[in-house]
Amino acid sequence: MAARLFFDGFELRLDSGELLRDGSPVTTLQPQPARVLELLASRSGEVVGREEIRQLVWGESFVDFDASLNFCVKQIRRALGDSATSPRYLETLPRRGYRFLRPVRVEAGTNGNGIPVPEPLPAGAPSPSPPQRRWPLLTGVSVTLAALLLLVFLIASRFPSATQSPRLAVFPLTCREAGPAGRQVCGGVTEALTAELTRQLPHEVEVIAPTSVLAYQGSHKSPREIGEELGATYLLTGEVAPSGGHLRIDARLTTAAGKALWHQEGPAIEMAEAPLVYGELVRGVAGALQLPPPAVTGPAARPRKEAYEAYLRGIYLARQRKFDEAVASLQEAALLDDHFARAYAELSLARVARGRPPQEDGPASLAAARKALELDPQLAEGHLALGDVLFKDRLDWQRAGAEYRRAVALAPGDAETHYAYATYLTSLGRHDEAIAAIERARELDPASMAVASDYAWFLYIARRYDEAIRQARETLKLLDMTQRPLPAVAQYGRSWAYWVLVHGSLDKGDEQTAVETIRERMRDLGEKAAAERLRSLPEILSWRVRYVARQAPENSYALAAVNATAGRTDEALGYLERLCRNGGEGPMLNFVPVEPVFDPLHRDPRFARIVDCSGLPQDAPARRQLAKGP
Secondary structure (H helix, E strand, C coil): CECEEEECCEEEECCCCEEEECCEEEEECCHHHHHHHHHHHCCCCCEEEHHHHHHHHHCCCCCCHHHHHHHHHHHHHHHHCCCCCCCCCEEEECCCEEEECCCCEEECCECCCCCECCCCCCCCCCCCCCCCCCCCCCCCHHHHHHHHHHHHHHHHCCCCCCCCCCEEEECCCEECCCCHHHHHHHHHHHHHHHHHHHHHCCCCCEEECHHHHHCCCCCCCCHHHHHHHHCCCEEEEEEEEEECCEEEEEEEEEECCCCEEEEEECCCEEHHHHHHHHHHHHHHHHHHCCCCCCCCCCCCCCCCHHHHHHHHHHHHHHHCCCHHHHHHHHHHHHHHCCCCHHHHHHHHHHHHHCCCCHHHHHHHHHHHHHHHHHHCCCCHHHHHHHHHHHHHHCCCHHHHHHHHHHHHHHCCCCHHHHHHHHHHHHHHCCHHHHHHHHHHHHHHCCCCHHHHHHHHHHHHHCCCHHHHHHHHHHHHHHHHHCCCCCCHHHHHHHHHHHHHHHHHHHHCCCHHHHHHHHHHHHHHCCCHHHHHHCCCHHHHHHHHHHHHHHHCCCCHHHHHHHHHHCCCHHHHHHHHHHHHHCCCCCHHHHHCCCCHHHHHHCCCHHHHHHHHHHCCCCCCHHHHHHHHCC
16 A cells, blocks of 8 residues: 655645645645655654755756756645745755655555655654665666656656646736726726735635736737746736726636636626625636635625725836825825725835835834734735835834734735845845745746846845846846836836846956946936946946936935945945935835945944944844954
8 A cells, every 4th residue: 555644634645646635636746746745744843955855866866956856846835835935834944955844644555666654753853864765776677767767757847847836817907998097997906806816816826916917018919928928827818897986897717828718797886896806706717727716704894985996096006116196096095994904005015115214104104004904914915014114114123024924924825925025034134035035926926027136136135146147137138028118117127137237247357247237227328428438447437426426316325335336435334324314215224234235345333333223133144244254
C-alpha cells in the first residue's frame, strides 16, 4: 500500500502525487514537487538544507538544481495556498533551506517506487548528523531508468505546470457613457469587481491586478493576445452602463483561446447595489470554473448611492495615480456616508500615496485608516492603509509591520499588499524577504511599471547590481506597449528604472553605461542640447545637480542623492538633515539607511543622526550592516 501524509485536512498520496483536502481533490503534483513536499513534510519542524534536498531528490548529476527547486517550491505553495512572505506550511530560510511548519501524520507503507517511508520526527527534533542518504544507491538497469526519468523531467520542467492555479485577467469593462465622470465610474466598477474576485477567491484563482491590463491601453492588441502575454488562462470582459445613479453590468468569461464559458446580463440596479452584483458575478465565475463556491458573508452596510458613485470615481483615479483628484472624490464618499469603511480605507491610502509632508496629511490619513477598521476590523485595505500611515508618516516601524502582515494574511491574492510589504522589508534591510514579496506582487501584476521598476530598485538596494540592471532594462521594455502620452504610473516606472541603470552602473564601475544612460534620460526630459554638449561623467553629474535644484527644489531626497553621486558630501548631508527637519517630506526618509547612493556618507557622524531620525529599529538588519561599515 502506498504511504500517505496528512496535515491540516490535506492528504498527499505518494504513489500518484495527488493532493486532497477534506477528501476532495485539489491538484496532482508533478513527481519532483511531490517528492520535495514528501521530504519536507516527513521531517516537519526541521530545517532541511538545499544541498540535502539536492542529494536526496536529484542526486549528483542534476545541473539546473536551483531553478528546479524554486519551481517545485512555487508549485507546492500554489497547491497549498501558501505564501512565501507569511508562510503557514513552508518556510524559507534564506541561504539555508526550508522548514515544514505543520504537524504531519504518516500512514505507514511504501511510496510509488517501493521505498519505505520513514516515520515523522517530532516537530522541532534535531536532524540526524551527519545527514544520511535515504535512498538506496542505484545500480545497473536502475541507473538507466533513473537517467530516462531525469531526462523526462528536464524536458517537462521547461513548461508551465498543467495543475497550477488558474489565472484570470479582468479587462476594463466597456463603458456606455461618453462623459469623464461616467468613464471614471466605469473604471471604478472594473476596480471594485477585480478586488471582489481577489477577496472571495484568494486561493482558487490568481486574479491579475488591473494595472497590468491597463498597461496595454493603446496597444491595439486583442484580449486574447494580452491574456497570452500576461499568462492568463481565463479572460473576463464585459460592459457597464451608468445612468442617473443606476448601473447595468454584463460580464463574459472565456478561456484564453476564446472559448465561451459563461455570460451574465445584469438588470439595471441602483448604484449602491453594485456590490451585490459583484458577488453574483464571482459566484458565476466560480461555477463556470468548477471551483468551490465562495463563502457566503454577512451583508455589508449598503452605502448611499451618491457616496458609492464618488467612491468608484476615487478608486479609479487612484489607480491612474491622480491622487489629488482621488482624495477629493473619496473624501466626498466618506462625507456622504459616515459608515462606508472602504471609502475611509481608500481615502487614507490615497492621502499617503500623494506624498505630502506628514504634518500636512498625516493626522487625517491616520484618522481615516482607524475609522475604516473601526467600521470593519477584517478589512484588508484598512490594515494596509494603517500600515502605510504608520510606516511612511509616523515612522512607527514595529506597528506598521504588524499591520502589513495582517493585510497580507487577509488578502493573499492582492498584488498591492505584497508590494507594500516588500517596500517595508526593503527599508529594514531584509532583502531576501523583500524580493520574495515583490516577486509575488509581480506574479499578480506582471505588466505594472511601478512593481517592475521597484523590483529593480529593491535588487539594487540589495547590492545585486547585475540582476537590478537586467530588471531595469526589462522594465523599460514595458514602455513599448504603453500609450502616449505616458500615464503617471509609466512615468514613475521609467524614472526609477533609469535610476537603477545609472547608479547600478556607477557602483559596478561602468562609467560609460552610466553616462550613456544619463544622456538618454536627458533627451527624454527635453534637454537634448545639453545631452549633446556634455560628455564627461563629472560634467553630467554637475548638470544633474543643477537640473534637480531647478526642477524639484523642495525634493530633499533627490537633491541629497544627486549631490552624493557628484561627490558633494557636505551638500548631500545638508539636504538629508533638511529632510529630517521637515518630518520626511513623504516616505523617502525610510530608505536613506539602505540606499547605496549614500554609502560614501556612512562614516560621517551626521549620517548616524539622520538614520536615528528615520526611526530605523535598532535590531533591523540595515542597522547591523551600517555598524559593519562599508
